[in-house]
Amino acid sequence: MKCSIKKFSEMYETVYRDLYRYALCLMKNPQEAEDAVSEAVITAYENIHKLKKEEAFKSWIFTILTNKCKKRLKKALKETLGREEELPEQATAPDYDLAIDVKKAFFVLSEEEQILVGLSVFGGYCSQEIGEMMGLNPNTVRSKRSRALKKMECVLGSYGEDEKERRE
Structure with missing residues (x-):
């Protein structure tokens, strides 16, 4: 699709609040959410020629944002897991472990499932x-x-079983 800066701005204007709200729900940090949205917008603008229909802009840019958030969360998870290995076992809080397990379960989902769960659970959007x-x-x-939430339940259940075995 050919697109001028003005047209891109008009399309972005219709979704920018939703993008930020979605990113904030995923990232849990305003600065990280802003950075992810900024990266997504830059990527979308650079690749707007790949968009075939203007009507698909919203889902297309949300997919880009999901990928940016996913990349940032994976990086943060790797950094966290690297630091966790250096800490004594008692220093890891149970809620922290659960948050890591939920993130792992989320990344087991397909891209479409992540978007659906993200928009509904984290973003508060209706069907x-x-x-x-x-x-x-x-x-x-x-x-x-x-189906996606059931898949996450199964993954979380298996993490729980692995944790029990590890502690025994």
Whole structure:
């Protein structure tokens, strides 16, 4: 799609609040969220020629943002796990362990599942809104979200079992 700076700005204007809110829910840090959104916008602008239909802009830029957040979270997780190995076992808080497990479970999901879960759980969007963003039927959104959350439950259950075995 050919796009002028003005047209890109107009399209971005319609989603910038949603992008930030979504990134903040994923990143849990305002500065990290702002950085992820900035990176996503730059990437989107540089690759706008790859977008085939203007109507797909919202889901397309959310996909880019999801990838940016995913990359940042993976990097932070690696850094955290690296530091965790240096700490004595008692220094790791249980809630911290759970947060790492939830992030690991989230990354097991496919990209589409991550977007669905992110928008609904972290972003607070309803099935109708997510369906409009992604070009899906709201019923399809609900069933895919349900399967994704069950997948995360299974992964979290296996992490819990691994933790029990490790402590015994």
